[in-house]
Amino acid sequence: xxxxxxxPSRVICKSGTSVKIECRSLDFQATTMFWYRQFxxxxxxxxxxxxxxxxxxxxxxVEKDKFLINHASLTLSTLTVTSAHPEDSSFYxxxxxxxxxxxxxxxxxxxxxV
Amino acid sequence: xxKIEQNSEALNIQxxxxxxxxxxxxxxxxxxxxxxxxxPGRGPVFLLLIRENEKEKRKERLKVTFDTTLKQSLFHITAxxxxxxxxxxxxxxxxxxxxxxxxxxxxxxxx
Numbered sequence: 659x660x661x662x663x664x665x666p667s668r669v670i671c672k673s674g675t676s677v678k679i680e681c682r683s684l685d686f687q688a689t690t691m692f693w694y695r696q697f698x699x700x701x702x703x704x705x706x707x708x709x710x711x712x713x714x715x716x717x718x719x720v721e722k723d724k725f726l727i728n729h730a731s732l733t734l735s736t737l738t739v740t741s742a743h744p745e746d747s748s749f750y751x752x753x754x755x756x757x758x759x760x761x762x763x764x765x766x767x768x769x770x771x772v
Numbered sequence: 773x774x775k776i777e778q779n780s781e782a783l784n785i786q787x788x789x790x791x792x793x794x795x796x797x798x799x800x801x802x803x804x805x806x807x808x809x810x811x812p813g814r815g816p817v818f819l820l821l822i823r824e825n826e827k828e829k830r831k832e833r834l835k836v837t838f839d840t841t842l843k844q845s846l847f848h849i850t851a852x853x854x855x856x857x858x859x860x861x862x863x864x865x866x867x868x869x870x871x872x873x874x875x876x877x878x879x880x881x882x883x
Contacts, residue, residue, distance in 0.1 A: 763815030
């Protein structure tokens with residue numbers, strides 16, 4: 659199956675700093691990628707849809723200035739958590755759409771803001 | 773907005789038995805529905821996709837049904853094994869291929 663690589667898998671940062679998370683489709687081109695946030699024992703919450711070459715579409719309640727998304731190529735989307743605070747600590751997961759039907763997920767990034 | 777419900781209580785079954793997980797949804801008519809497996813601290817892994825015009829789909833020990841009248845999908849694992857223990861998520865695919873997930877059901881298969 660298609661492979662999606664997410665990096666880093668874990669990151670600890672200080673409050674007020676910014677953190678960038680990368681999502682790469684390794685063996686296919688993905689015009690659409692998605693970013694999710696997951697709290698313990700809860701569902702994946704869709705944050706935004708990342709479209710190559712255009713602005714990301716954010717879900718209601720997600721601050722676009724807080725969570726910057728850049729989909730600069732057909733294989734790479736990045737999520738930058740700006741001015742991170744402890745409440746931003748969470749598990750962030752990306753997925754890439756394969757053949758417009760199947761979503762392949764990255765390994766996830768555990769962000770801890772101290 | 774769409775609502776997707778999965779049994780939040782863990783399902784505990786004995787090895788060799790069939791596990792059945794339920795996914796109910798409201799306020800929505802998805803073109804297709806998917807099931808994923810998620811292990812702790814990992815991203816979900818795609819298992820099966822079933823379209824609205826399909827009643828049933830099988831893959832090895834897995835079977836999915838899709839009842840658009842009841843707005844329900846059932847996910848079955850036959851001859852379950854301890855290695856099947858994980859959280860299983862159903863996902864509805866909406867406009868612009870947005871995926872919306874249920875909260876998942878944790879399956880524990882005891883040897």
